[in-house]
Each structure stands twice: as C-alpha cells, then as structure tokens.
Amino acid sequence: MLNPNPSPSTHEQAASGALHLALCRFAPPLLALLFAGVHVYGGGSVALAGGAMVLGILIAFALDRTAAPQQAATRSLYPAPAAASGSPPAQPAAAETVGLDELCKKVLPLWSRHLEMVRAQTEDAVTDLAGRFQGLTQRVGKAMEASSQAAGEASGGEGLMATLERSRGRLNGVLSALRSSVESRHKVLEDMSRLSELTDALQTMAAEVGEIAARTNLLALNASIEAARAGEAGRGFAVVADEVRKLSTQSGQTGQRIRETVDGVSQTISQTLSLAHTYAEADQAGVAAAETGVGEVLSDFHGAGDALARSATILREENSGIGDELAGVIVQLQFQDRVGQILTHVLQDIAKLEDMLSRHASDGSSPAFDLRAWMDALASTYSTAEQHAAHRGGQGAAAKSAPTDITFF
Amino acid sequence: MAKTILIVDDSASIRQVVKIALTGAGYEVVEAVDGMDALKKLDGRKINLVISDVNMPNLDGIGFVKQLKQKSGYQFTPVIMLTTESEAEKMRQGKEAGAKAWVVKPFQPAQMLAAVTKLIQP
Numbered sequence: 001m002l003n004p005n006p007s008p009s010t011h012e013q014a015a016s017g018a019l020h021l022a023l024c025r026f027a028p029p030l031l032a033l034l035f036a037g038v039h040v041y042g043g044g045s046v047a048l049a050g051g052a053m054v055l056g057i058l059i060a061f062a063l064d065r066t067a068a069p070q071q072a073a074t075r076s077l078y079p080a081p082a083a084a085s086g087s088p089p090a091q092p093a094a095a096e097t098v099g100l101d102e103l104c105k106k107v108l109p110l111w112s113r114h115l116e117m118v119r120a121q122t123e124d125a126v127t128d129l130a131g132r133f134q135g136l137t138q139r140v141g142k143a144m145e146a147s148s149q150a151a152g153e154a155s156g157g158e159g160l161m162a163t164l165e166r167s168r169g170r171l172n173g174v175l176s177a178l179r180s181s182v183e184s185r186h187k188v189l190e191d192m193s194r195l196s197e198l199t200d201a202l203q204t205m206a207a208e209v210g211e212i213a214a215r216t217n218l219l220a221l222n223a224s225i226e227a228a229r230a231g232e233a234g235r236g237f238a239v240v241a242d243e244v245r246k247l248s249t250q251s252g253q254t255g256q257r258i259r260e261t262v263d264g265v266s267q268t269i270s271q272t273l274s275l276a277h278t279y280a281e282a283d284q285a286g287v288a289a290a291e292t293g294v295g296e297v298l299s300d301f302h303g304a305g306d307a308l309a310r311s312a313t314i315l316r317e318e319n320s321g322i323g324d325e326l327a328g329v330i331v332q333l334q335f336q337d338r339v340g341q342i343l344t345h346v347l348q349d350i351a352k353l354e355d356m357l358s359r360h361a362s363d364g365s366s367p368a369f370d371l372r373a374w375m376d377a378l379a380s381t382y383s384t385a386e387q388h389a390a391h392r393g394g395q396g397a398a399a400k401s402a403p404t405d406i407t408f409f
Numbered sequence: 410m411a412k413t414i415l416i417v418d419d420s421a422s423i424r425q426v427v428k429i430a431l432t433g434a435g436y437e438v439v440e441a442v443d444g445m446d447a448l449k450k451l452d453g454r455k456i457n458l459v460i461s462d463v464n465m466p467n468l469d470g471i472g473f474v475k476q477l478k479q480k481s482g483y484q485f486t487p488v489i490m491l492t493t494e495s496e497a498e499k500m501r502q503g504k505e506a507g508a509k510a511w512v513v514k515p516f517q518p519a520q521m522l523a524a525v526t527k528l529i530q531p
Binding site for chain 1: 418420421422423425426429430433463464492493494495500503504508509510511512513514515516517518519520524527
C-alpha cells in the first residue's frame with residue numbers, strides 16, 4: 001500500500017514518502033483531537049493551546065520540509081502559523097539534510113516531551129486553581145456566617161435582634177418603676193390636699209371656740225349685773241360670774257392661739273403642697289422624657305439591626321450565588337481531565353510511531369503501515385464522545401456541561 | 410460521625426474537585442491515585458462509599474471494583490464509577506463488576522451529592 005518494493009537506490013526517498021504519507025494521514029486526526037481538547041476546555045488554558053500550537057507548528061514544519069509541493073492541499077487544511085517561519089531549523093545555509101525517518105526520530109520525542117509538559121502543567125495549574133477556589137469559598141462562607149450571627153440570623157445564635165428585644169424588656173421595666181414612683185407621689189399629694197382641707201375645718205372650729213368664749217363672756221357679764229342687783233344675796237354668785245368671765249376670756253385667747261397655729265400649719269402645708277406639685281410635674285416630665293429617649297434609642301438600634309439583618313440576607317443570597325458559581329467552576333475544571341486524556345492518547349500514538357520508526361531503523365527495513373489497523377487502534381484508545389467525533393473528521397463536539405449523566409444500576 | 414468516601418482517580422484535578430464537592434457537604438475523603446493505591450488505602454478502614462475512575466494506570470477502575478468486592482468488609486460498599494467513558498460496553502462491565510452507578514464527567518456537584526446520598530447507608 002505504501003510503496004511496498006522500493007529499489008535500494010531509492011530506499012531513502014521511498015521511506016520518506018511512506019512516512020510522509022503516514023504523517024499526512026495521521027496528523028489530521030491527531031490535530032483535530034488536540035484542537036478538540038482546546039475546544040472543550042473553553043479556551044481557558046493558554047498552556048494547552050500553546051501545546052497544541054507547538055504540535056501544529058512541528059507537523060506543518062515536517063510536511064513543508066519533506067514534500068511541500070505535493071501536499072499543498074494538506075497545508076491549506078492545517079496552515080502553519082506565522083511563528084513557524086521562526087522555527088530553528090529554517091536556515092538553509094546551516095541545514096543538515098536528513099530523511100523524514102531521521103527527522104521523526106528526533107522530532108517525535110520532542111513533541112512527546114512538549115505535550116507531556118503541557119499536560120502536567122495544566123494538571124498542576126487546575127489542581128491548584130481548584131484548591132484556591134475552595135479556599136476563597138470557605139473564606140467567604142466564614143465571613144457570611146459571622147455577619148449572620150451578628151444580625152441574629154444564625155439559628156440558635158444570640159444575635160443583635162435578640163439582645164435588642166431583651167434590652168427593650170429591661171428598659172420597659174425601668175420605665176414602669178419610674179411611673180410607679182410618680183404615681184406614689186401623686187398619692188402623697190392627694191393625702192396632703194386632704195390634710196389642707198382638715199386645717200380649714202380646724203380653723204372653723206377655732207372660730208367657733210372664739211364665738212362660744214365671746215358669748216360666755218357676755219353671759220358672765222349679764223350674770224354679774226344680775227348678782228349686783230340681788231345685793232348681798234348675790235355676792236357669791238357675782239364671784240362665780242366673775243370666774244366664768246375670766247374662763248371665757250381664757251377660752252377666747254385659746255381659740256385665738258388655735259387659729260394662729262392652724263394658720264401656720266395651713267401655710268406650711270400649702271407651701272409643701274406647692275413644692276410637691278412642682279416636683280411631681282418635673283417627675284412626670286422626666287418619665288415622659290425617659291420614655292421618649294428609650295423609645296428613640298431602641299428605634300435607632302432596631303434600625304441598625306434591621307440594616308444588619310438586610311445585609312445578612314443579601315450576604316446569604318450572595319453566598320448561595322457563590323455556591324452556584326463554585327459548582328460551575330467545579331464542572332469547568334473537570335474538562336482538564338478530558339483534555340488530559342486526549343493528550344495522553346495523542347502521546348501514546350506518537351510514542352507508537354516513534355517505536356515503529358526505531359525498530360525499522362534498527363533492522364534497516366522500510367516502514368510500512370497498515371493504515372486501517374493503526375486508525376482502529378487509535379480509535380480504541382478514545383474515552384470521550386468528542387474524540388470519536390473528531391476522529392470521524394469533525395472538530396469535536398462541544399462537550400456537555402449539564403446536566404450530569406448518571407446511570408444507576 | 411462523618412461518612413468516609415474513597416476517591417480513586419489518577420487525575421489530581423479530578424480528585425481535588427470531587428473532594429471540594431464532598432467535603433463541602435460534610436464528608437471525609439480518602440484519596441487514591443489508581444486501583445492498586447486504592448486497595449492499599451482501604452487498610453481495613455471504614456469506607457462508606459467509593460467513587461472510582463475507570464481508565465487508570467496499574468489497576469483500572471473495573472479491576473479495582475472486582476477486587477474490592479472480594480475483600481471482607483467491602484462487599485456491600487457502594488461504588489460510583491466517575492469517568493469520561495459513556496459506551497454501553499464499558500458500563501456493562503462496570504455493572505458486572507459491582508458498581509451501583511455510572512457518572513459521566515463532568516459532573517454537577519449537586520447531582521453527584523444526590524447520587525452519593527442515595528447510595529450511602531444512612
């Protein structure tokens with residue numbers, strides 16, 4: 001199939017032709033697989049894209065070096081990037097002409113090392129990236145938890161809102177005690193007012209005592225007149241009448257002192273009552289001010305607490321959003337595994353080609369390939385649907401990202 | 410006490426993301442890089458569930474599950490195969506080896522956790 005009987009004189013050319021044909025046949029699916037890997041990875045890995053480009057450059061270079069005129073169509077399918085012209089062996093003056101098999105022996109291990117390097121670097125980077133994402137999420141989660149607790153949102157936690165409610169209860173207790181004290185003073189005021197009324201009654205009674213004394217005095221005077229008119233027989237009665245008159249005078253004086261004393265008591269009570277009224281009003285105003293102040297302070301704290309609770313709600317929603325984002329990141333990071341597998345399969349195939357070339361070089365035989373067997377063997381290594389799609393000539397189907405394909409047995 | 414899940418995968422990044430998804434839900438995680446390593450990591454310890462890749466060096470996932478099912482104390486440990494493979498033949502081999510579920514990568518963490526909860530003994 002691939003020039004089975006080359007003449008000894010044209011052995012090298014024939015071998016090169018067979019290799020070239022093999023490269024032409026194998027390179028497109030290999031490249032398609034690599035670019036499928038880049039495609040499924042969503043362009044997120046510069047290293048991988050770079051690795052694919054390195055391989056593309058090397059393949060394009062090999063094709064150009066060996067059979068450029070014949071393979072223009074292949075080149076047009078896989079155009080060499082501009083950077084290819086800057087590849088080291090492109091200086092004709094210093095060129096060391098070798099056959100394609102010799103070139104491949106040198107180049108294939110290089111490709112393998114580069115691809116393995118790309119695979120390892122991407123694996124390390126993605127593993128590290130995943131760890132960092134987890135670290136970020138944990139830190140954000142801790143911040144959210146702390147904020148939620150502060151706003152009394154944490155289940156079973158002693159939050160700000162609970163503290164505020166307890167403070168409100170205690171302050172209301174203080175206000176009740178103050179109100180009770182003011183009410184007690186009112187009671188004292190009422191008692192004092194009643195005392196004031198009693199002093200009025202005492203004044204009346206004192207006036208009545210004075211009135212009785214005056215009338216008694218008048219009566220004693222009349223008795224003295226009548227005793228004088230009775231002459232000698234009324235002399236003893238005149239003494240009695242005189243004593244009664246003295247007593248009435250003393251009674252009148254006592255009534256007067258009672259009136260003066262009650263006046264003094266009444267004046268003192270009146271002044272005390274006035275002062276007590278003033279204090280009671282001040283107390284009432286103080287209690288009202290305390291109620292207003294406590295209400296305002298609690299309202300302010302409630303406002304702050306509500307703001308914190310709202311912020312905790314927002315944080316909780318954001319935390320949930322971050323959780324969703326992390327889930328998305330976890331899905332996307334898994335494409336490294338798919339890409340890594342594709343690279344591994346390409347590496348295995350390159351190693352296989354390299355091995356075959358080495359064996360042919362050692363026994364001096366011309367390499368010939370069973371193309372179908374080779375392609376089938378390559379296909380048998382595939383582990384993803386997009387590799388099969390790429391093998392059939394497509395660019396590789398976009399790998400699915402949702403929902404998860406789960407089969408329970 | 411936290412349930413322990415053994416993750417067997419040659420890809421460090423996959424072990425990492427599975428670990429993130431599981432530890433976030435409160436599971437303990439033990440990691441192994443291939444089937445042989447996983448058999449060593451068992452070491453008689455209580456494993457509530459195994460999540461294993463299929464294609465691995467040294468001992469692949471199917472071979473590992475077959476050996477796991479022969480080991481005393483692990484015959485009834487549920488196994489989820491987590492792989493890029495979705496071909497019916499591979500799935501049949503997994504089922505025959507004793508796996509309880511087949512999850513094709515990439516997985517959504519919530520759905521993976523739902524599968525774990527479904528299979529793990531309460």
